[in-house]
Amino acid sequence: MSSDADATGPTQATEPQARVLLAGSLHPLVLLLRLLDGIRQSVFPLVLGIASEPMFLAVAAVVFLLHVGQGLLRYLTFHYTLTTDELRTREGLLHRQERRIPIDRIQDIGFESTLLRRALGLAVVRVETASGQGVEAQLDSLSQADAERLREALLAARSLRVGAVESADPEVAAPRAPMPDPEWTVYRAESSMLLLRGLTDLRFGAMAVAAYGAYELADQLGMFTRLQGVGNTFEQWLRGFPTVVAASLLAGLVAAVLAFSSATAALGNLLAFHGFRLTLRADALSCRFGLITTRQKTLPRARIQRVRVEQTWLRRLLSVAVARADSAGAGRGVDDEAPGGYDVIVPLAPLQSIGAMLPAALPGFESERGSVRRASPRLVLRLAARGAIEAIVLAAVLWPAVGASAAFAFLWLPVAWLLGRLAWHGLEFGLFERHIYLRTGLLGHYRxxxxxxxxxxxxxxxxxxxxALGLAEIAVFVAGxxxxxxxxxxxxxxxxxxSDLASxxxxxxxxxxRNPAV
Amino acid sequence: MDSHDEVPQPTADDERPAPVAVASEQRLERRVVAYWYATHLVRALAMAAMFVVVSRSLRAEIELPAWSEYVAWGLAIAVVVSALVVPAWAYATWRFSVDDRLLSMRFGMLFVEDRRVPVPRMQHVDISRGPIERLFGLATFVVFTAGNEGSAFRLPGLSQARAEALRDGVLRARGRDVV
Structure with a gap:
């Protein structure tokens, strides 16, 4: 460790104020992980080699050795150093790579440990910057104590820098690293809420994908010819019943499928977000969650670009919502969920309690005054007019093919009008002293x-x-x-x-x- | 309802968002119209030719109703006409202004856009010049802000000198605040 600090001597000379806070390398137990990885990777050729062609045994050996060798090399050469200015990682023997991440640029620090890593007392540290590529540096893996120490040192270094710049208040400017700030819990997820999150998960897309996968598999296995026979007998069996009974049987089957998918979603949510706790310390929010794979992420409040409170229609009926925070460089679409739930700050809670928690993520939100406004009612007119144009185009396209029946395209008109009404009812916005608020959604509410x-x-x-209607759309660009x-x-x-927002x-x-650290 | 396509032109000027009070408004170089005509017309003629040729060869291969030929010709003519109209119209609608706080851009024919980019938010600025742009002595000023999507804002049709002056102005305005 001390030799590492010496190695950074020359850089210190060029940057006189930089001081090494922490240095280290990967935990030796990582080698065990790599060994297991290597075995897992080479299992397939190994089995193939034993079963048929002995040549695959050589392939298995090469794969295994490459994997373990790479792991060993990485373990031996990987070092990280945290100075008051930046986090440095170095790895590689022939192809040497050094990465420096200025502390000011670090958006987010997260931990992740799978079951195996947890058993070994290890954690993966993920460092995110605003580059938009998500994880900038991944330290796989440190001991949990080292990971914790790295996080503490990073946060302390950050608040030191912020304190140094905001030195208007002399007490704040004094170094406060040794004295840890109190941590308070903003939110703790109840299991009932997590269960509800799973039950109200409307991921039909995922279900469709799963169904398609099952279909493909069945097709590959040539099950359809057999299934056809089953289907025929099933049909005949159904026909034996009166219509009402048959219909309710089918409905029951559909309900069973839905119940099964809900149950798996509920279980998945319980596992992924088990024991979710959102805490606030100094100027950083952190979340800890997960049963099998535990995750922890730390998000400095000053880095939050946008908070979203989302209710699908089902969750709106139950007046519960999900809250997410976007940091710079998140690079995700508005509706996408970050892999592993890293952007979630509240998995599911009553809308009112989320409202009460908002100031924790948006400092100053508690003192916001101002009225919420509705959009122009001509919105309905615009959407209806667009619907009319679409109907005319559709009718014109269909006319040559279906003749007078193309007039059915005009049924789209009332639908468009209805959608417009819904959109208008869902839409409200407010421009407060320090925040913009927007709510959209047809059936659900997305704030x-x-x-x-x-x-x-x-x-x-x-x-x-x-x-034509004197309307306009405003787009607000943020970094996330x-x-x-x-x-x-x-x-x-x-x-x-x-004009207001631009100035x-x-x-x-x-x-x-003037205050670049914030 | 059918009339809104005609509305923009006569009332275009009062429909536009109000100009910024601080900086005086500027227009693009006049010769950008020539540059746009050159590029748009070449592209439009190529597309028109493609429409006609494709419809001909399709008719040779499979049986299509007689009016498909007219559709192809109609499309071809529409593309060429729009290439004749767009450059002058676009030039007429483009306005921009810059001071040491904000870069404002207003443009668009049917779809009107009014953008404000705070100068201190600019991460970096580029001047890009394509080969044909260079022939006309033009440059495009590109501004990047933090973020991923839509974070590049382009200001086309400037002379090299003007683009450089713009860049220097932006850098100066930023430099003062860095200190």
């Missing part, structure tokens, strides 16, 4: 909160229909993910918001420049 000082750019957009769009504002409102963003940006 978005954006701190105005995180705004990167603003734009007002008008399509031809919107111009796609822009937040508020559709169908009155043009005058949109212009006012555009606030410019002001906030100038303050960020």
């Amino acid at each position: 978005v909160y954006v701190p105005t000082h995180k705004v990167q750019a603003v734009s007002v957009h008008q399509g031809p229909l919107q111009r 993910g796609p822009p937040t769009r508020i559709p169908d504002l009155e043009l005058a409102d949109a212009r006012a918001m555009l 606030r963003a410019a002001l906030a940006a100038m303050q960020d420049w």
Whole structure:
């Protein structure tokens, strides 16, 4: 450890203020993991080799040796160093790679340990930056104590830097690293809520994929010819019953399939988010969760670009919601869930308690005053007009093929109008002193909160229909993910918001420049 | 309802969001119209030719109703006409202004866009010049902000000198605040 600190001597000379806080390498038990990995990788050729061609034995040996050798090499050469300025990782013997991540740029520190790693007392440390590629550096694996120490040192270094820059208050500027800040629990998930999360999981897409996979498998195994016979007898068996009984039998079957998928989703959620706890310490939020694979992530509050509170229609009926926080470089679509649930800050809770928790993620939100506004009612008109255009185009396209029946395309018109009504009812927004609030959704409710000082750019957009109706859409660009769009504002409102937000963003940006650590 | 395609042109000017008070508005270089005509017309003629040729060869292969030929010709003519209209129209709608706080851009014919990018939020600025752009002595000023999607904002049709002046202005405005 001390030799490592010496190795960084020359760099210290060029950066006089940088001081090594922590240095180390991977935990030796990683070798065991790599060994198991190697065995797992070579099992398939090994079995093949024993069963048929002995040549595969050589393949198995090569795969095994390569895997273990790579693991050994990585273990021997991997070192990390944390200075007051940056986190440095170094690895490789011939192809040497050194990575430096400035502490200011670190968005997020997460831990992940699978069951096996936990049994060995190991954790994978994931360091995220705003580059948009997600994980920038992955330390696989450190002992849990080392991982914890690294996180503490990183957070302390961060708050030291923030303190040093915000030195208006002399007491704050004093080094406060040795004295850990108190940690308070913002939210602790109850198992009943996690169960509900699973039961209200409407992932029909995932079910469809699973069904397709099953279909493929059945097709490969040539089960369909056999199934056809089964199907025929089933059909005849069904026909034996009166219609009502047959219908209810079918409905029962569908219900059973749905119940099964709900049950698996509930179980999956219970395992993934078991013991979810959201805590706040100093200026960082952290989440700890998981039963089999435990995960922990730390998200400095100043890095939060956007908080989303989402209710699908089913969860809205039960007035419960999910909350997520986007940090810069998340690079995910609005509706996507981050793998492993890393962006979730509340897996499921009553909407009211989420409202009460919001200030923990959005500092200053508790003192926000201002009214929530509705979009222009001409939104309905616009969507109906768009529906009419679509119906006309559809009718014109269908006319040559089906003749007068193409008029059925106009049935789309009332549907479009209804959708417009729903969209208008779902839409509300507010521009508060320090946050933008937006709620959208037809049946569900999707709320978005954006701190105005995180705004990167603003734009007002008008399509031809919107111009005819005097409407405009405003897009607010932040560093995490796609822009937040508020559709169908009155043009005058949109212009006012555009100027207001743009000048606030410019002001906030100038303050960020004077105060770069925040 | 059918009329909204005609609405934009006559009322275009009062429909546009109000100009920024701080900086004076600027327009693109006039010769960008020539550049756009050159590129758009070449592309449009190629597309029109493709439509006609494809419909001909399709008719030779499979049986299509007689009016499919007219559709192809209609499409071809529409593409060429739009290439004739778009450059001048686009030039007429483009406005931008810049001061040491904000870069504002307004443009669009049917779909109107009004963008504000705070100068201190710019992560880096580029000047890009394609080969045909260079022939016309033009440059595109590209601004990047943090984030992944839609984080590049392009300002086309500037002379090299103007683009450089813009870049220097932005860097100066930022430099002052860094200190």
